[in-house]
Amino acid sequence: MKRIVEALAALAICLPIAAEPAAAAEKLKLAIGQRGIWHGSPAELGMRAGIFPKHGLELEILYTDGAGQTMQAVISGSADIGVSVGTLGVLGAYAKGAPIRIIGAESTGEDAYWYVKADSPVRSMADMNGRTIAFSTIGASTHANALALIDHYKVDAKPLATGGGPATYTMVMTGQVDAGWSAPPLGLEALRKSQVRVIVRADELPLVKGHTIRTIVANKDSLESRRATYARFMQAYRDTIDWMYANEDAMRIYAEFAGIAVDDARRIRDEFDPKAMVIPDKVVGLSDLMGDAIKFKFIGQALSDAELKELVQIP
Numbered sequence: 001m002k003r004i005v006e007a008l009a010a011l012a013i014c015l016p017i018a019a020e021p022a023a024a025a026e027k028l029k030l031a032i033g034q035r036g037i038w039h040g041s042p043a044e045l046g047m048r049a050g051i052f053p054k055h056g057l058e059l060e061i062l063y064t065d066g067a068g069q070t071m072q073a074v075i076s077g078s079a080d081i082g083v084s085v086g087t088l089g090v091l092g093a094y095a096k097g098a099p100i101r102i103i104g105a106e107s108t109g110e111d112a113y114w115y116v117k118a119d120s121p122v123r124s125m126a127d128m129n130g131r132t133i134a135f136s137t138i139g140a141s142t143h144a145n146a147l148a149l150i151d152h153y154k155v156d157a158k159p160l161a162t163g164g165g166p167a168t169y170t171m172v173m174t175g176q177v178d179a180g181w182s183a184p185p186l187g188l189e190a191l192r193k194s195q196v197r198v199i200v201r202a203d204e205l206p207l208v209k210g211h212t213i214r215t216i217v218a219n220k221d222s223l224e225s226r227r228a229t230y231a232r233f234m235q236a237y238r239d240t241i242d243w244m245y246a247n248e249d250a251m252r253i254y255a256e257f258a259g260i261a262v263d264d265a266r267r268i269r270d271e272f273d274p275k276a277m278v279i280p281d282k283v284v285g286l287s288d289l290m291g292d293a294i295k296f297k298f299i300g301q302a303l304s305d306a307e308l309k310e311l312v313q314i315p
Helices: 002-019 042-048 067-076 087-095 141-153 165-173 188-192 220-225 227-244 248-258 262-272 286-295 305-311
Strands: 026-033 057-064 081-086 100-108 113-117 132-135 158-161 180-182 196-201 212-219
Touching: 026 042, 026 067, 026 227, 042 057, 042 227, 042 248, 057 067, 057 227, 067 081, 067 087, 067 100, 067 141, 067 212, 081 087, 081 100, 081 141, 087 100, 087 141, 087 212, 087 286, 087 305, 100 220, 100 227, 100 305, 113 165, 132 141, 132 165, 132 180, 141 158, 141 212, 141 286, 165 180, 188 196, 212 220, 212 286, 220 227, 227 248, 248 262
Parallel strands: 026 057, 026 081, 132 158
Antiparallel strands: 081 212, 100 212, 113 180, 113 196
16 A cells, blocks of 8 residues: 555656646748758758757748848748848838848858850850849849949949749740849759859959848847847857858758759858858948948938947847
8 A cells, every 4th residue: 555655646746747848949930032042041951950949949931032022021020030131122121111120140242143145145244235134132132233233344234133043044044134143052053064154253342242241130029029039049040050061961951952962062062152151140341331222222321320230139
């Protein structure tokens, strides 16, 4: 009898512990431009590697055709966070009163390039007078860069929104646009087969090198109500980047996600997107970029120091 009582007592102690459910992961909704691009992949890869779940987070990811769509999802509140959003577009949205805040740098520097069909008479930006040059969506870094390339090379080219990389490639190959935009891994196969030729790279622009041209943004209301959650998100994002550049498993997982060979995945990481480019902790060169934002009519006047402090809130 004594043993039965002791067993029941032990069971009574254990039951509340066994019945207590595990803490549920907090959910964050993300909008990310251009599925498969390396620098836009930490959220996806970090979920697949279990890094975000270790921080108590579950990410629901929606892929868009570019930063314009990404930013609208964040502004409307249908997404908490937007990844790979052009800095000039963010400046413009904030200046118009949009509820958007920068919580990290996504790309400091750039890996995008513009290309033409192999048989095109266009050899460089100097040949782009009277021709069309693609960008993804209004407000994207490709939009700002296309305008900057036209200005830098003093040509009378017409910028044209063409959406995502695959749609842009189709428009180039069917003659609907003269020069398309791309970024690894998009377009690598066409380059390898000599179906297209690169005519200019974004990093030829003075304000691309060493400047944060894409950002991670958050909905203002979501950020203010869940600051601890966003701090965990950014720490998980940092941990994922460290893993992406140190662990060969990252190459296999990224290759599977992007639908490319592991050797191509490694080439993208090592040749096109160095780790320094994707460190999220500091937004660099905003004061320099302000001039282009005004020139290309993203904003009417420079933002004040107080406005920049309100806009940039890295957890």
